[in-house]
Amino acid sequence: MPRPGKAGRPRKRPDSLTGDKAYGSKANRALLRSKKIKAVIPERRDQVSNRLRKGSNGGRPPSFDSTRYRQRNQVERGFNRRKQFRAVATRYDKLGSHWQATNDLIEIIDWIRATPDKTRS
Incomplete structure (x- = not known):
């Protein structure tokens, strides 16, 4: 399906991917980053504590859009109601x-x- 107002073939790659904390591994985030897909995955508590323990060598926390994550929750609850x-x-x-x-x-x-x-x- 063509995009409204856009020429060329339709976009096949999502702008972002939303997932549970279980999918927040370094490898998953790196793969999404290499494909220019924004990861909307909260950081696990143990990963936060490990990063903070390393101090400045721990790096920056990954970006997280809580509004988008809440929308994922609404969709999931809708599916569960149907189930x-x-x-x-x-x-x-x-x-x-x-x-x-x-x-x-x-x-x-x-x-x-x-x-x-x-x-x-």
Whole structure:
């Protein structure tokens, strides 16, 4: 799909990658840096203490965008809410149209639950 207002082929590389603390290794960060992908991964406590223990030789802390990380959390919670429905979690529906209908129904139920009820006031 072409990018709006941009000529040429579509971009295939993400701007950033968001992950858990488990993926914050030096090797992972170096690989992402070499591909010019920004890592949005919090630093583990043991890595922070090791870096601080080394003093000025420990280097700078890696950059971290907490706002982007919070957005990842919202997406993950949305997936977990959908997994509460057995048909989606197990892919019980084999046809794509049935799965899409189940997913649409779950979206509607989730939207109804999130909408405040004004009749209770």
